[in-house]
Amino acid sequence: MSIAPFLKHTTAESLPREALTVNPAKTCQPVGAMYAALGVHRCLPHSHGSQGCCAYHRSALTRHYKDPVMAATSSFTEGASVFGGQSNLLQAISTEFELYDPEIIAVHTTCLSETIGDDIPQIIGKAEAEGKIPSGRYVIHASTPSYVGSHVTGYASMTRAFVDYFAESTGRRGDRLSVISGWVEPSDMAELKRMLGAMDIDYILLPDTSGVLDAPLTGRYQMFPDGGTRLDDIRTMGDSFAAIGIGRFGAGPAAKLLDTKCKVPMHMADLPIGLSATDRFIDLVRKVAKAPVPDSIARERGRLVDMMADMHQYTHGRTVALAGDPDQLVPLAEFLTDMDMKVKYVVTGTPGKGFEAALADAIGPAEEGDFRGAPSDLFALHQRLKAAPTDLLFANTYGKYIARDEDIPFVRFGFPIFDRVGHADFPCVGYRGAMRILEKALSVLMDRIDRDAPLEKLELIM
Amino acid sequence: MSETMEEVKREILSGYPAKVARRREKQMVVNGKAESGEPPEILANTRTLPGVITQRGCTYAGCKGVVVGPTRDILQITHGPIGCGFYSWLTRRNQSRTREGEDNFMPYALSTDLQDNDIVFGGEKKLRKAIREAYDLFRPKAIAIFATCPVGLIGDDIHAAARDLSAELGITVFAMSCEGYKGVSQSAGHHIANNAVFTHVVGKNDASPEGEFKVNLLGEYNIGGDAFELERMLEELGVTLVTTFSGNSTFVSMGQAPFADVNMVMCHRSINYMAEMMEAKYGIPWFKVNFIGAAATAKALKHLAEYFGDPALSARTEELIARESAAVEAELARLRPRLEGKSVIMYVGGSRAHHYQELFKELGMKVLSAGYEFAHRDDYEGRRVIPGIKIDADSRNIEQLEVGPDPERYAPRKDKAGLEDLKGRGLPVDDYAGMMADMDDGSLVIDDVNHYETERLIELLKPDLVCAGIKEKYVVQKRGIPLKQLHSYDYGGPYAGFKGAINFYREIDRLVNGSVWKKIRAPWESSPELIGSYGSD
Numbered sequence: 001m002s003i004a005p006f007l008k009h010t011t012a013e014s015l016p017r018e019a020l021t022v023n024p025a026k027t028c029q030p031v032g033a034m035y036a037a038l039g040v041h042r043c044l045p046h047s048h049g050s051q052g053c054c055a056y057h058r059s060a061l062t063r064h065y066k067d068p069v070m071a072a073t074s075s076f077t078e079g080a081s082v083f084g085g086q087s088n089l090l091q092a093i094s095t096e097f098e099l100y101d102p103e104i105i106a107v108h109t110t111c112l113s114e115t116i117g118d119d120i121p122q123i124i125g126k127a128e129a130e131g132k133i134p135s136g137r138y139v140i141h142a143s144t145p146s147y148v149g150s151h152v153t154g155y156a157s158m159t160r161a162f163v164d165y166f167a168e169s170t171g172r173r174g175d176r177l178s179v180i181s182g183w184v185e186p187s188d189m190a191e192l193k194r195m196l197g198a199m200d201i202d203y204i205l206l207p208d209t210s211g212v213l214d215a216p217l218t219g220r221y222q223m224f225p226d227g228g229t230r231l232d233d234i235r236t237m238g239d240s241f242a243a244i245g246i247g248r249f250g251a252g253p254a255a256k257l258l259d260t261k262c263k264v265p266m267h268m269a270d271l272p273i274g275l276s277a278t279d280r281f282i283d284l285v286r287k288v289a290k291a292p293v294p295d296s297i298a299r300e301r302g303r304l305v306d307m308m309a310d311m312h313q314y315t316h317g318r319t320v321a322l323a324g325d326p327d328q329l330v331p332l333a334e335f336l337t338d339m340d341m342k343v344k345y346v347v348t349g350t351p352g353k354g355f356e357a358a359l360a361d362a363i364g365p366a367e368e369g370d371f372r373g374a375p376s377d378l379f380a381l382h383q384r385l386k387a388a389p390t391d392l393l394f395a396n397t398y399g400k401y402i403a404r405d406e407d408i409p410f411v412r413f414g415f416p417i418f419d420r421v422g423h424a425d426f427p428c429v430g431y432r433g434a435m436r437i438l439e440k441a442l443s444v445l446m447d448r449i450d451r452d453a454p455l456e457k458l459e460l461i462m
Numbered sequence: 463m464s465e466t467m468e469e470v471k472r473e474i475l476s477g478y479p480a481k482v483a484r485r486r487e488k489q490m491v492v493n494g495k496a497e498s499g500e501p502p503e504i505l506a507n508t509r510t511l512p513g514v515i516t517q518r519g520c521t522y523a524g525c526k527g528v529v530v531g532p533t534r535d536i537l538q539i540t541h542g543p544i545g546c547g548f549y550s551w552l553t554r555r556n557q558s559r560t561r562e563g564e565d566n567f568m569p570y571a572l573s574t575d576l577q578d579n580d581i582v583f584g585g586e587k588k589l590r591k592a593i594r595e596a597y598d599l600f601r602p603k604a605i606a607i608f609a610t611c612p613v614g615l616i617g618d619d620i621h622a623a624a625r626d627l628s629a630e631l632g633i634t635v636f637a638m639s640c641e642g643y644k645g646v647s648q649s650a651g652h653h654i655a656n657n658a659v660f661t662h663v664v665g666k667n668d669a670s671p672e673g674e675f676k677v678n679l680l681g682e683y684n685i686g687g688d689a690f691e692l693e694r695m696l697e698e699l700g701v702t703l704v705t706t707f708s709g710n711s712t713f714v715s716m717g718q719a720p721f722a723d724v725n726m727v728m729c730h731r732s733i734n735y736m737a738e739m740m741e742a743k744y745g746i747p748w749f750k751v752n753f754i755g756a757a758a759t760a761k762a763l764k765h766l767a768e769y770f771g772d773p774a775l776s777a778r779t780e781e782l783i784a785r786e787s788a789a790v791e792a793e794l795a796r797l798r799p800r801l802e803g804k805s806v807i808m809y810v811g812g813s814r815a816h817h818y819q820e821l822f823k824e825l826g827m828k829v830l831s832a833g834y835e836f837a838h839r840d841d842y843e844g845r846r847v848i849p850g851i852k853i854d855a856d857s858r859n860i861e862q863l864e865v866g867p868d869p870e871r872y873a874p875r876k877d878k879a880g881l882e883d884l885k886g887r888g889l890p891v892d893d894y895a896g897m898m899a900d901m902d903d904g905s906l907v908i909d910d911v912n913h914y915e916t917e918r919l920i921e922l923l924k925p926d927l928v929c930a931g932i933k934e935k936y937v938v939q940k941r942g943i944p945l946k947q948l949h950s951y952d953y954g955g956p957y958a959g960f961k962g963a964i965n966f967y968r969e970i971d972r973l974v975n976g977s978v979w980k981k982i983r984a985p986w987e988s989s990p991e992l993i994g995s996y997g998s999d
Binding site for chain 2: 023027
């Protein structure tokens, strides 16, 4: 089959690049802040900057979830950029409370307002002093300049802001476990809760986008859906007997703050993606909460291992390329390695310490011909794949152009996924999530075997 | 109907804080022609009130995303932090058909990905380096640079960088100061892009295109392949399409634009500057067309034939219209009974909320209310109001190029009498009558609609269909009312021309009469009490 390449100017030859990013494997902080804020009940995210930021972030999240994404903006004009955005934000705060009645407005900054140097806590203080914040209503903020970190950093900063503004320690240790999640899908949040419930743990999950961005079609629109972490629960996180942060990049800052601010003992773990990372998560919960692992979870684990064993011949020795976010990539690479696949290329656009070391811990050091780009971009990944292709590619929707050009079986994974459904509904975390990842990978690998098999070798039973 | 709509308007305004209500009151107008035949005045192209939850985007989106983005062989670099370049990467569905040997850079998102150090110490050096790296990788004929919000504030001189690199590399390099905060919406970005393309691209290619009848199509962005459909018809008519601004377009073809005999303007809002400047510099007149709707398409094609006044072209045009209308009529006969009398409200863009009313009229559907996201008064009330539009601080920021006749290339295609004659025969030469002229008296016209208003409008008007964009889509559909996206076409199309009209009729039938909307309520909801007894079947 010969089809015209989509990315026709990409060649295998890598020229050195220092200043130019081509086809990024990340986006900017504010969209992550917006996503995290949607995971708190009756919270309206607010983008303090030009209105294009808010429009772009809402569009991206809406395309990804095919669900309403409500957020407001300070609508900067040239005047606001010269004189500061205070009056815009003050006006926005009173308009939003009056028109939409959120319980919390979660302000995140943008490159514009950060460059100007708007002092958000001061503006919030002024709004309070002027009576623009009704009683029992709150305005919080996170600083999320687009020129630092990535969408993952923004998610982490906003999650941390909820702890910063609301978590309180009364001095009494409660009997609830705080679980702070890195950036995962609503389906994953629901699965985390299901697993914790199965272990009979009394938990608080922050943030929690399940019940928000996976809303049912009922004929009734709710601007603030039923889901999301409750404000009262966030407050009591300060009295948790322990906190588990899953995903160092996404959950680390909030978990650390809960420890330093409220002296809640903090444990960090990988996102429970794949067999080994889920094992570690369940084992950590078991030890921290002194809760036995129920048969139901052990059985799920066994079914995953069963599927891995049953299909081992189709995974063994397969080479894989991954693009995505650090918290996902490490356990995903580990899972694929658990199935004796060979993870050759790993690319993330998110900068940050610790990723490469964590990856090496999980799957061993890079071997000759491997590429671990952190930070790097999809253009660089594509160049590697042109030079030496892999059997399988995991990436967000933008990976489909590479997959099509190079004819590589492709699994959509990460953010954003604009062209398929399911990620909001079916989890990738936990043992059942791992089975879903495996099923997806097997489907594309085995479709390829079927497609390419000579007639006499087209197998009925696989 | 006007009485009812005044009530609807009052009801909506009553939910606002007083200050907001005072402003919004002027942006919501019940249509009704005065005795002069002129529609009422509306406030437009004004700042969105912070916090209302607007549909609008920014200047960068209008400049890069809308006007310059769809031209495949201009390599485009976003200068700023990563987000803006990322979000404008292939998200607007401008289709482009690359011919053998041509460049296509549209699948590439290039960014300087500014970091905090660059914000502190300046990003110009990084930009210059990035342009060189981009040139080495892609060897383009032209490079365009787009500024994002922080660029203007940190003082990077992107225009100097463009000039220097243009000289160094021997190719066209131009920059646009389209920081997101300029202007009040995407509209400012359109204007900035028009200026830059006119200055750096138009007229830069001396190779004259072949053809007896040469036209440019302005404000057609080839969403969902609309431009392909128009290209097909023009080719069948023997009309040479020199270039489109800008869909399925190239740097090469845009350079030849001054060879055209006339400019046809689709989206008046985003491209009227280009039409005016080309007329002033080269003497090319323009007229407004609408290729959305079968009748509108027929009208536009007839106008084109009349402009050239060539009997053979007129005959070919009549033949094409007759040929293609047959299929349209057949489909309308099938689908109109399924849709007639249904109602629609539409808030979108700077011309689509007008153009698409044609298709709904053909289907017998009623447009109860409509409005634009980023239009100006002339797009509502017609160009006759332009002299009276107050230029506010936000508009004054955007450069208005002074354009006069080109000493060598200015050649009026028609003399004054010729143009007057065409106008007399109904050709909208150098004119756009606006949306309100085509809307029923008593319909509600709303500029820059927001979330609260959309919610209330749905409750009060109970439309069968809503047209807007992606951010609104699922808000509306959760209520069990279908929403048709008129920015992205919900990944369908083309909807332009005769074949496009048929596609649209079918799509509206699919949406309005789709089975899923009848399945929203579970069977047990209508009879909640359990009947029967335990213990037996």
